[in-house]
Amino acid sequence: MKLAVKTYTKNIVPKLNYDVLIENQADGTVKATLLGLPDCQGLGNTETEAIEKVSQSLQTRLETAKIVTLEIEAPKVENPWLKIAGKYKDDPQFDEMLEYIEEYRRELDADNEEREV
Template sequence: MISFSPSKNPDNDTSKLTYSVLLESESDGRFSAMVLGLTDCKSSGKTENEALENLQQLLQKRLQNSRIVTLEINSPQIDNPWLKVAGMYNDNPLFDEVLADIEAERRKLDAEMEEHYKQMDAEDGVK
């Protein structure tokens, strides 16, 4: 099932919209402004303010004959693949032993990495 509803401000008919804008300084000294998420909404100008004003005009013109709606869809039910194996070793008498071996190996690897980083720091200190 898909449903949608218009986004309206209950206080008045004119809603204020907020956009995140990427404002960049170009190599030629000009500025560009782009609405994040709406890559086709771009503008430029000699100054940051000019680029932003041009972008604002572009957005206002675009939204003049448009409206924003909220779209809801039902998410398909997907089986979680982890549920098939969750707890499968719960009653295995060797499970705790395997976990202890994994933990010991992890400690060994961590100690080796710590020694490696100390050696790298010592070499950097010599340079």
């Protein structure tokens, strides 16, 4: 398995999008929780205030941490159909079977055409 880690300098940091769970609390306040980071929360009197606080919380956290992107190469898996590909190429009855299949398909097509009329 190959891993590649992408890091960015502070001058060239891409914008990141986060999903935030907004919950109205029983006491009338609003709690915003960053999905994927449940300990990163903001509590406010309004939704906007809660979102601002969770954003500040994340900014504070990122001052001493960083986000990297991992690219993981998927393992190479053999196509299961390749195991039987060409299995019947030397079978003397293979051409006969193909002719049977083609004839059956023609019969089905003819039946379908009759039903459509």
